[in-house]
Amino acid sequence: MSIEIRNTSNEVVTAIDDGNIESASTSINLFGKGTETYLKEINENFYALLENFASKTAPTNPVVGQVWYAKKGTNLVQVKGTGYNYQRGTSGNHRYLKIGSSTIAVKQRRGIALVIFGNNFSSSIKSIGYYDTYGSNAARTQLARKLATVKENEMFVMLSFDAIGTNTELNKRMDSLKSQAWHKVKGRNRYPYTAIGTGKFGIISEDLQDPGAKTHSFAQVAFTDLEAKKGMGSHTALTHVVNSDGTITIQAKNDNILSWNGDSWGLSATTIDGKSLTELRSYILSGVDLSVKFDTTGGTVNGSVILKNELQPKKDIIPTGNEIQDLGSPTKKYKSIHLSADKSIYMGVGKEFNKNSFVYTVEKETDSVTNVPAGSLILNRATGEAIVKKANFKASTANNTFRKLSQDSKYAAVIGGNNYNFKGDKGIWMGSWRHGRIQKITISTPSNATLFGNMRVGGHSAGCSDATRGLSFHQHNYSGIQYMTISTPMNAVNFGRFYGGWSGAAASDGTRAVVFGGRYHYSISHYVLFATPMNSVKNGDLGTTAHWNAAVSDGSKAIFDRGRMDQNNNQFRYVTISTPANAIYFGK
Structure with missing residues (x-):
């Protein structure tokens, strides 16, 4: 016969035959009915439970919820990185890599040295690369891409000398390796930096010092080997203290308590990625740059606050005062809206x-x-x-x-x-038959026209504006385009050549000016862009003829008549100004 052993979920985990001791399904011994010798095994069970299976090696056959007191490894790796400002010119400025009592030769070259090992630090070195991340953006990219090649069962060490730098690709790679310090590297500077990591776990120990700290960076880990069940992981990292005489005292962290979730051993609630909650809090706050820190009771923030998620106030947000802003006029555009102290405004999402x-x-x-x-x-x-x-x-x-x-x-x-910046306060005429004066009025105030400037020649020309420039097309015996700046009295300046005829009509959308018909070019429209002087370009066919005609625009469509050609066929046609096209019948 046999007895069934069930877990707290009432699931059968094993069956034990009479007289047998079963140890294949769990980390402790289980006894069948009638077992004769069991005292030793029972005592070992109790002791293992008492110490939570304390060992560098994980318990065999773990069950969900089982706790393991994971001890640190016994092999020690120490890495020292330097910056230019620490003990310059002395041997103390040199970086080093030590495994146990052995020192690995690393050249003193500016930038980051990357050393890649096999499946443990005592195996042969696979590669050593030197990357001048201070002096070369290409070297930063090369380092990022080399780090991407580290295999899951390989280990790596990074150590600085003199000065380092970073770029976007290297920042992303260091983030993917779970670096807790690299985000503080800004541009290029003399940061001391060291890191130890694996392809599987990323960076498990690192140190970054400020450029002006006049000290070195130091990182170390203790390990058994790369297998997670042997204790290798973030929890194996050690801390250290630099003594006043420059020597280093190792301070081992407490061994971690891990639990089995059915797939892997996870860190306990008191640690995350090998960091205690106190360490995590200090790390998170180090990234918050506030001149005055605040807590739940209030405080003051000086400077900008950038939110990447929703802000959900519990009470009203009240400004310190009111402000009136001009939302737009011929001379001003709106800037910002400030809330009134006694009104509400709802912003969308x-x-x-x-x-x-x-x-x-x-x-x-x-x-x-x-x-x-x-x-x-x-x-x-x-x-x-x-x-x-x-x-x-x-x-x-x-x-x-x-x-x-x-x-x-x-x-x-x-x-x-x-609207389209058309509603200005000046009206301007650019010449007329056989005289080339430019004249203006102020629209809001009845008055006689005053001299604004002179044109090269006057004539039966078409004209329009974008509220900044005024254009005149094809003056008498002059097939050119002239322009002036409306804000300042001036003489007209050549804009380009006009391939249409005189006495046509023009309209604008504020970006593009279109001229319809004109002498000898009765059935064609042409356009120019206000922003850049240019020769006119054909816009399209009118589908009729037009001369001594008129045109108007709403800022989108332009409508023109046939002018003196309208005697026998009275009609209006239109175009959409923004797109060259043939004219379309609008009405009579």
């Missing part, structure tokens, strides 16, 4: 668009606004415009972007900004 949101921003005029809630204020960061989406809004392709919605008076209201 980016592209998810919370229904209680009040203010949204777009980066450019083609950004979608379809999902912005009705009643919201939408600010265009590029132009300084502000619009409100009306409550009766109905989405369509005609109003799905900021620009389209700003031009849709049925579903939006412009409350600030300067």
